Amino acid sequence: MKPSKQESIILDVSEETAVRTAIAEAIQEFGQVHILVNNAGIYRGNDFVTSQSAEWKQTFDINILGSMYPTHAVLPHMIENNYGRIVNIGSVAGVYGISYFVDYSASKGAIISFTKALARVVADKGITVNCISPGSIEVKGRENTMTDFSYVGRAGTPEELANAVLFAASEEASYMTGQNIIVDGCRKKL
Numbered sequence: 001m002k003p004s005k006q007e008s009i010i011l012d013v014s015e016e017t018a019v020r021t022a023i024a025e026a027i028q029e030f031g032q033v034h035i036l037v038n039n040a041g042i043y044r045g046n047d048f049v050t051s052q053s054a055e056w057k058q059t060f061d062i063n064i065l066g067s068m069y070p071t072h073a074v075l076p077h078m079i080e081n082n083y084g085r086i087v088n089i090g091s092v093a094g095v096y097g098i099s100y101f102v103d104y105s106a107s108k109g110a111i112i113s114f115t116k117a118l119a120r121v122v123a124d125k126g127i128t129v130n131c132i133s134p135g136s137i138e139v140k141g142r143e144n145t146m147t148d149f150s151y152v153g154r155a156g157t158p159e160e161l162a163n164a165v166l167f168a169a170s171e172e173a174s175y176m177t178g179q180n181i182i183v184d185g186c187r188k189k190l
Helices: 016-030 053-081 092-096 102-125 158-168
Strands: 035-038 084-089 127-134 180-183
Touching: 016 053, 035 053, 053 084, 053 102, 053 127, 084 102, 084 158, 092 102, 092 127, 092 180, 102 127, 102 180, 127 158, 158 180
Parallel strands: 035 084, 084 127, 127 180
Antiparallel strands: none
């Protein structure tokens, strides 16, 4: 059953109170939350040696806590309904580590571990938790210079990434949990 209306809310996912309020309002408005996709993230290329701790903290606040806050807020509702699909967006940086994205790589590695650990906690409660880790994905208005990293010779499309997320959130994936699905055109090198 689809909700009769759709809404979008703009908020800072690193602000716990704002996230909890938004989740509570969504449950009140629509009655149920079946699927949560944690997709907010920030990255910036930097030289770790000269980077500042304020940058790392912002990356961790958004990339890790920005996924943990909404998950924690929606879990009691999903547990009560004995159903839920949680899809976290990781990155190949969290799998392989990328030298000019040290803090980003660490944060996405944490998301992958968070996914695997949480899947164990809620597996018997009708909830699956999976992670999709994209490689280079096209962004409208931005040139993609990383196509030589992919065996298929191009960046992925937003639709290809979305299809992986849709699968992880679907009934067809009901026997899959705690997985990190890499969507990167078969990475050759970093």
